[in-house]
Amino acid sequence: MFYIIARFYSFIYIYKIMLGLLKKKPIDKLVEVLGKNKVITSIVERKLYSYDATPIPVERAVPSAVIFPESQEDVQKLVEICYQEEVPIFPRGAGSGLTGGAVPTLEKGVVVSFEKMKKFSVDVDNATVVVEPGVITYELQQYVEKLGLFYPPDPSSFKYSTIGGNIAENAGGPRCLKYGVTREYVLGLTAVIKEGKVLKTGNPVIKDVAGYDITKFFVGSEGTLGLITSATLKLIPKPKARATALVLFERLEDVGKAVTKIMTSGVFPSALEFMDADAIRAVEAHKPVGLPKDVSALLLIEIDGSVEGVKEDLNTVEKLLTSMGLRVQIAQDEAQAEKLWMARKNLGPALANLRTGKINEDIVFPRIYLSEAIPKLREIAKKYDLLMVIFGHIGDGNLHVNLLYDKKNREEEERAERAVDEVFELALRYNGSITGEHGVGLTKRKFLRWQLGDVGIEVMKGIKMVFDPKNLFNPGKLFSEN
Amino acid sequence: MFYIIARFYSFIYIYKIMLGLLKKKPIDKLVEVLGKNKVITSIVERKLYSYDATPIPVERAVPSAVIFPESQEDVQKLVEICYQEEVPIFPRGAGSGLTGGAVPTLEKGVVVSFEKMKKFSVDVDNATVVVEPGVITYELQQYVEKLGLFYPPDPSSFKYSTIGGNIAENAGGPRCLKYGVTREYVLGLTAVIKEGKVLKTGNPVIKDVAGYDITKFFVGSEGTLGLITSATLKLIPKPKARATALVLFERLEDVGKAVTKIMTSGVFPSALEFMDADAIRAVEAHKPVGLPKDVSALLLIEIDGSVEGVKEDLNTVEKLLTSMGLRVQIAQDEAQAEKLWMARKNLGPALANLRTGKINEDIVFPRIYLSEAIPKLREIAKKYDLLMVIFGHIGDGNLHVNLLYDKKNREEEERAERAVDEVFELALRYNGSITGEHGVGLTKRKFLRWQLGDVGIEVMKGIKMVFDPKNLFNPGKLFSEN
Numbered sequence A, B: 001m002f003y004i005i006a007r008f009y010s011f012i013y014i015y016k017i018m019l020g021l022l023k024k025k026p027i028d029k030l031v032e033v034l035g036k037n038k039v040i041t042s043i044v045e046r047k048l049y050s051y052d053a054t055p056i057p058v059e060r061a062v063p064s065a066v067i068f069p070e071s072q073e074d075v076q077k078l079v080e081i082c083y084q085e086e087v088p089i090f091p092r093g094a095g096s097g098l099t100g101g102a103v104p105t106l107e108k109g110v111v112v113s114f115e116k117m118k119k120f121s122v123d124v125d126n127a128t129v130v131v132e133p134g135v136i137t138y139e140l141q142q143y144v145e146k147l148g149l150f151y152p153p154d155p156s157s158f159k160y161s162t163i164g165g166n167i168a169e170n171a172g173g174p175r176c177l178k179y180g181v182t183r184e185y186v187l188g189l190t191a192v193i194k195e196g197k198v199l200k201t202g203n204p205v206i207k208d209v210a211g212y213d214i215t216k217f218f219v220g221s222e223g224t225l226g227l228i229t230s231a232t233l234k235l236i237p238k239p240k241a242r243a244t245a246l247v248l249f250e251r252l253e254d255v256g257k258a259v260t261k262i263m264t265s266g267v268f269p270s271a272l273e274f275m276d277a278d279a280i281r282a283v284e285a286h287k288p289v290g291l292p293k294d295v296s297a298l299l300l301i302e303i304d305g306s307v308e309g310v311k312e313d314l315n316t317v318e319k320l321l322t323s324m325g326l327r328v329q330i331a332q333d334e335a336q337a338e339k340l341w342m343a344r345k346n347l348g349p350a351l352a353n354l355r356t357g358k359i360n361e362d363i364v365f366p367r368i369y370l371s372e373a374i375p376k377l378r379e380i381a382k383k384y385d386l387l388m389v390i391f392g393h394i395g396d397g398n399l400h401v402n403l404l405y406d407k408k409n410r411e412e413e414e415r416a417e418r419a420v421d422e423v424f425e426l427a428l429r430y431n432g433s434i435t436g437e438h439g440v441g442l443t444k445r446k447f448l449r450w451q452l453g454d455v456g457i458e459v460m461k462g463i464k465m466v467f468d469p470k471n472l473f474n475p476g477k478l479f480s481e482n
Helices: A002-022 A026-034 A043-048 A072-085 A137-145 A163-169 A214-218 A253-263 A277-286 A307-322 A334-345 A347-354 A367-383 A410-429 A445-467 B002-022 B026-034 B043-048 B072-085 B137-145 B163-169 B214-218 B253-263 B277-286 B307-322 B334-345 B347-354 B367-383 B410-429 B445-467
Strands: A065-067 A089-092 A110-113 A120-123 A128-131 A186-192 A198-202 A227-234 A241-249 A271-276 A297-305 A327-330 A357-361 A387-393 A398-405 B065-067 B089-092 B110-113 B120-123 B128-131 B186-193 B197-202 B227-234 B241-249 B271-276 B297-305 B327-330 B357-361 B387-393 B398-405
Touching: A026 A065, A026 A072, A043 A065, A072 A089, A072 A110, A072 A186, A072 A227, A089 A163, A120 A137, A128 A137, A137 A163, A163 A227, A186 A214, A198 A214, A198 B445, A214 B214, A214 B445, A241 A253, A241 A307, A241 A334, A253 A271, A253 A297, A253 A307, A253 A367, A271 A277, A271 A334, A277 A297, A277 A347, A277 A387, A297 A307, A297 A334, A307 A327, A307 B307, A334 A347, A347 A357, A347 A387, A347 A398, A357 A410, A367 A387, A367 A398, A367 A410, A398 A410, A410 A445, A445 B197, A445 B214, A445 B445, B026 B065, B026 B072, B043 B065, B072 B089, B072 B110, B072 B186, B072 B227, B089 B163, B120 B137, B128 B137, B137 B163, B163 B227, B186 B214, B197 B214, B241 B253, B241 B307, B241 B334, B253 B271, B253 B297, B253 B307, B253 B367, B271 B277, B271 B334, B277 B297, B277 B347, B277 B387, B297 B307, B297 B334, B307 B327, B334 B347, B347 B357, B347 B387, B347 B398, B357 B410, B367 B387, B367 B398, B367 B410, B398 B410, B410 B445
Parallel strands: A065 A110, A089 A110, B065 B110, B089 B110
Antiparallel strands: A120 A128, A128 A227, A186 A198, A186 A227, A241 A297, A241 A327, A271 A297, A271 A387, A357 A398, A387 A398, B120 B128, B128 B227, B186 B197, B186 B227, B241 B297, B241 B327, B271 B297, B271 B387, B357 B398, B387 B398
8 A cells, every 4th residue: 555655656756857847947948958157047147137338217127047158059049948938038248238228128038148259250351250249349340450451330339349239239430420330341140030040141242132131130120130149240441541630619500511511522531520518518527638618519520541631631621611710620640639539438427427317319310400400409408407418420410419417316317308208309300310329229119109100110010020929039129019 | 664674774784884893903993093194004015114134034924004103192002002903013113124123024913114203302411312213323423423422333234224223123333342332322211012001211311220220121122022212312422533543464363362452451442343354355356445465354443532542542552563563554544544444334235246145143252262263163164165254343252254155046045044053053152142233033033042041031031021911012023932
């Protein structure tokens, strides 16, 4: 009798173990397949990876694990398991995004960080480079420039952000005026999509019209279509020379005219950056570089190319602008130029000195409307009684509109959030965009339909379904309704 | 009694008329809604519009009508009717395509020709232009250059091909090495998709990362997603100066080395064109420009930019190449440069003098493999006993491989067709593409899966369904299985 009962219980025990194996938790499965050192479940790690650089509060969850794949095979395996087990996947580059693109929003989800996938190999003769997503943009740039080659995209975060993140967000930067954004440099991709399928797109060639351009479509898709495991990037010849000029404006309305004159003079500047009076004051209060504080605005112009070509172009631009009655100062050497560009790059920290809270929007206006739109932006700031600082890439109409507030003052913070709605509305009224560089992520979801319309959103959702029918890749991003 | 019978018959009569109205033929409906002058059903017109410039025989049908819309509203109405009535739509620009993209393949289908939609309006301050699809590329270029602006894409057909066709095929050309292909210049589109829905994408701004980039995705989709009714194009500053150099090669293997040296010297040529010995001989036999007939190959280099910059760059390139032992000739004036470029542009007609039939393929190799691949292409020609002439945009690895044959010799034509298969195989073996400029259309359908793989084709088909679930936009193109 005892024997029978014992058998019975042992059967149940074995059955339970087998059931347990069959019903193993998704995270255990991931650990089993990838190994413990690639799937981290400590609460410290999980909390750390639930943030990115987004300056305002967003919906956020502590993920159930952080995964650090080391190869395409790892990525394929993890997507297979997550797809079977319906585990949401939140991909992450350096976490330097400003719209919550890398923030996990579901507790049952996992963060996939690519920081261990950072190999790259340059092909000088072909002027291409194959990169893993975790490569830091700046490191790549430094490396290829020594070979006479050039990878232009330069988001402010370029010293720490990764190529994977740059591709996911289609990163821009000042130099994109002349050289184009990240998308223009991505020739091919390997990505893991639904069910762990491997999608290879493009080739290490500049021209390729065989079928729909899935490569470029992936760029800027904010991790919602799949996980990029490698990319082939185009490199171009590194310009031999570079020069910087500073233009000072008494009147804001002259800025637009100056930009048009430059852009139709046969000179193609590599950057045309704008700072308003408050931005200038903020820089001078933070780390003074000797900018005059009595002007309404300034332009920083960068010209690159051959040695003689840069001289000629600088000369053309200087003549053009002085004939408009503007003050032009040309940086006499590398150090002076560097100082001016540091002023521009230090704007972020400079603003942090003014107020504890900052909403940095990156709206875009068609260039022609800038002179008209900037005063209207100021009206919004006045209406909501907020400090607003405007700077940005004026050559492509991409303005960084910064609404500053005191983080401890919840009422002021709310005012800033309401003001942002009007800022977006203004950009759309002028046929612009709610985002030129930062992406939609979590923070701009509700505005996307305003810009794209119902048909646009319908098409986007349809395409998302093709790559990710279970909505497991970065769910909750881009679309406000799921 | 008679009265009752008469009533009965008159009822039937009225019923028949109503039924007839309800069951009106699709073409009659189109005529009714758009008007007789926009819907042409004469057999002459229908036959005329069943061809494009594709040099080899393709599957072809005489369509049931040719429609000439004059506005977006016309396009919307016609798509609505065609979608209701399940009438296939074959969009057409100038019909200058080489892969059958504009050829109707179903008798019940209609050709939609955009030749009456050719308005455009330039915004100089914003450096953008809004164009209707029927605008001829060359006319637009001439117009904007007078304003100090520049629209670079330059397919060989640019003097007669249209912007709509160029967008549908993502047209390239020599200058795309430096300036990028058509896609890089399309900032926004209005398109009519399934059920006559109007899709607006993008904005007249350079940077825009709000949502998936549907704009660029439409470019190169060969009319399979919808009908483009207007596009916003980016214009850039027109370079002030331009110069041309001719480089002569005794040995083919030096060509690749020369290209790498140029592209890592800090000089970014606006074009790098290659002609092999047979191409040179063909030009000299057709319209002599004094090219030496004893060399293995030549390079035509174009450099543009500022006046002094061009001089410096020419000098750099000349020194570099002569130090490699190559002969370099610099065009002394505009007329000499023009003559050299005419030689390159006349290659098409020159080849027509050699044989009556020509298959002109536009495969792409990563630049590094060119020196290796060209002799292998020659082997294919030898194997099939065909005359092969190679020229093309060597800077981006895009080679025009011309297989020449006698049109009356069916056996030779078949040999040429078989040789093409091996040409494509070679390009793919070297990680290249089956098409850099011409698109897939009808003639390259069977090769697309080779290049993209099963997952690639699956994704493409899925996306096609989002825009066109009834498969009515240019059916039979791109995909070999429907």
